[in-house]
Amino acid sequence: MSKDGKYIVSANEDNRIKVWDFNSAECIKTFKEDLISSWNNINSVEISSDGNYIISGGKDKKIKVWDINKVPTEEDENKPFTRKEEYSNILDGHSDSVSNLTISEDGKYIISGSVDKTIKIWDFKTSECLRTLEGHVDAISIVTISKDGKYIVSGSKDKTIKIWDFKTSECLRTLEGHFGSINSLVISPDNKHIVSASEDKKVKIWDFNSGKCLISFNGYLGNTCSLAISPDGKYIISGSNNETINIWELSSNKNIYTIDSNFELAIDEQGFFKGSIDNINQYIKICNKPLNQRNLTQEEIVSFSKKGNFLELN
Secondary structure: OOOOOOEEEEEOOOOOEEEEEOOOOEEEEEEOHHHHHHHOOEEEEEEOOOOOEEEEEEOOOEEEEEEOOOOOEOOOOOOOOOHHHOOOEEEEOOOOOEEEEEEOOOOOEEEEEEOOOEEEEEEOOOOOEEEEEEOOOOOEEEEEEOOOOOEEEEEEOOOOEEEEEOOOOOEEEEEOOOOOOEEEEEEOOOOOEEEEEEOOOOEEEEEOOOOOEEEEEOOOOOOEEEEEEOOOOOEEEEEEOOOEEEEEEOOOOEEEEEEEOOOOOEEOOOOOEEOOOOOOOOOOOOOEEEOOOOOOOOOOOOEEOOOOOEEEOO
16 A cells, blocks of 8 residues: 555466556556466565655565556556566565565665565665575564564464564564464554464464563454554454454454455555455445444445544445
């Protein structure tokens, strides 16, 4: 999702990257199929802080940086096509599939995780690999960076979470307690907590400084695929493969709302909480519901207001 909340970027099993206008719920760009059909799978996409570039990673082991205003699209068949317009740059350094990507808050760095068990920090402007973080003993499944840019947190199929110092690349702590691959991670804005979700169907809240697990939620959640945290750090949102979204109050560790929906979640700078594209119909819809209406029904795109009073959903 773009930092200003105007655009959503998606990639799915048909190997197409799409750019969606959040307000109109329309697909405004679809990258030409011949640009990406050879990739096999796109595992992760991100959009730059200025909204001008899309970064993607997949099974071809490379990270591609696309200029959103120059890349040939299916919506603009008359646009001149040259090899130079396909992408702005390629970041090449991983020895296996790129499994996950994230961009630092200031937009200066790309952080990538790979099946090759390493995490790489890249300079966005120069495409130079600045550092490689090593320590996990299995594929990296998720990477994230703190809002202040001081820490990287990674999750792996080795069932552990690692906290890294961004400047020194030192592994500060290893969090152990999950019994499955780590699916999703979020860091609270104040760097006091880490929230993790795993294939063991548990969501855990950890103390950032001590690495101690404060609480573990399990059982009825299903396999939690995605997590988000509100800008004020008060609420956690989880999306699971049992087609539910759960909203948790961090201070009380209580589940305060459950909504029928599923998959990828994000919160933009304005505090909007947004969910996934529907798996069957593959479209996006948006409308409003007050948060105090508990009997909410299913759909894909959900927004969480900064004050915490409203959800937006279809």
